[in-house]
Amino acid sequence: MDELAYQASRQGANPSPCVFEKALLASCAQCSLSKRLSLAEREVVACTFEVARINCGTLESLFRERATFALRLPRPGIPIVHVKAMQLQCGGLRGLQAALAAPALDVHDLVQRAQANQSSLLDLPWQDIVNSIAAWKLRRRAAPKTPS
Secondary structure (H helix, E strand, O other), X not given: OOHHHHHHHHHHHOOOEOOOHHHHHOXXXXXXXXXXXEEOOEEEEEEOOHHHHHHHHHHHHHHHHHHHHHHOOOOOOOOOOHHHHHHHHHHHHHHHHHHHXXXXXXXXXXXXXXXXXXXXXXXOOHHHHHHHHHHOOOOOOOOOOOOO
């Protein structure tokens, strides 16, 4: 399938994509409000609650803003490479889970806990979260076995 045609059909089939779609598809986290959809032999994730999607967007923006220097990210508005996006999402959510001492890595639950425990998302322990983002590494593939 042509990539441009796929992107056009993706926007029609999934008008409210999950902000943390990369993390959910990589099994770094789960979300009680997400809904998985199949589209052209690919899987996409939709958010079922618009307010939660806005809150997650705010959190992801803060991840990117706070980790810009540590990850050497480009200026806002310029897309980042996939591995950096994975590092922001997976590392950020793991750091937030550790900072809040949350038992599970459920995105919606983490955002709710962060808003309940702090007066603002800006008041989170960002140094610890950014350290977790910087420390997160993409899982290496296993070396292919050589026939003997």
